[in-house]
Amino acid sequence: MKTYCLDLDGTMYRGTAIIESAKAFLDHCLEKNIPFIFLTNNAMRTQDENRIHMEKMGYTGIKNEMFYNSAMASCEFVRKNYEGNKVYYIGQSGLKEALLENGFEISEEHPDFVFVGLNKNANYHDYSKALSFLLGGAKLIGTNKDHILASPNGFEMGNGAILAMFEFASKQVSPDIAKPSPTMLELCMEHFHLKKEDIILVGDNLETDIRLGQNTGVETIFVQTGIHTKEDIDRLGIFPTRVVNTLEELI
Numbered sequence: 001m002k003t004y005c006l007d008l009d010g011t012m013y014r015g016t017a018i019i020e021s022a023k024a025f026l027d028h029c030l031e032k033n034i035p036f037i038f039l040t041n042n043a044m045r046t047q048d049e050n051r052i053h054m055e056k057m058g059y060t061g062i063k064n065e066m067f068y069n070s071a072m073a074s075c076e077f078v079r080k081n082y083e084g085n086k087v088y089y090i091g092q093s094g095l096k097e098a099l100l101e102n103g104f105e106i107s108e109e110h111p112d113f114v115f116v117g118l119n120k121n122a123n124y125h126d127y128s129k130a131l132s133f134l135l136g137g138a139k140l141i142g143t144n145k146d147h148i149l150a151s152p153n154g155f156e157m158g159n160g161a162i163l164a165m166f167e168f169a170s171k172q173v174s175p176d177i178a179k180p181s182p183t184m185l186e187l188c189m190e191h192f193h194l195k196k197e198d199i200i201l202v203g204d205n206l207e208t209d210i211r212l213g214q215n216t217g218v219e220t221i222f223v224q225t226g227i228h229t230k231e232d233i234d235r236l237g238i239f240p241t242r243v244v245n246t247l248e249e250l251i
């Protein structure tokens with residue numbers, strides 16, 4: 001039986017609003033013991049916060065260890081590929097927890113890395129401080145390059161937009177870690193002990209969730225409850241294995 005790797009925003013909920021068809025699907029998976037995990041580019045929430053966020057909307061049967069996010073992936077990526085332990089970061093609790101769990105020391109004394117994972121309360125002063133570390137030799141690590149974020153009132157600046165600002169100012173280029181980069185999938189598969197042929201990527205975003213499947217040869221299901229609709233498929237040239245209106249169609 002394949003494991004569903006479910007995207008969160010636009011797939012399970014929109015902001016703070018539950019997608020009822022997604023809940024029906026998840027309840028079906030729980031009842032039938034169909035395995036699933038959550039794979040998200042959002043680095044802001046910890047596993048615990050993700051679970052609580054979903055429970056507040058009405059989800060049940062969710063466990064912390066089901067979540068894998070781009071903060072976890074970027075910390076594991078840096079551990080594997082670079083030397084250095086001191087980190088300054090622009091981010092929220094999800095990134096902070098991932099950094100600490102991976103043994104990084106959070107420091108403003110000549111950090112080796114500046115992680116950028118979106119903090120909605122960060123200001124010009126914080127950005128300039130981060131820039132000074134980058135110009136002093138710290139390496140720029142963006143958790144994800146999402147252009148925009150869906151919000152209840154429309155859209156907000158995604159981490160990729162903030163990261164682009166840092167790339168422009170520092171003349172560095174961050175490694176590409178999150179969806180649609182195959183790196184995210186490799187780290188996720190290692191984390192959960194899964195193989196490509198064991199998983200189905202499910203998401204609302206053709207350019208991240210579905211492109212990742214297209215880039216890696218992994219089966220995909222595109223659900224039209226989030227930012228893209230089936231009209232975008234030809235325009236973007238990104239082709240899912242299967243298209244559904246809602247996840248309820250998978251029951």
Ligand SMILES: [Mg+2]
Nearest residue numbers: 007009010204
């Ligand atoms: Mg999404």
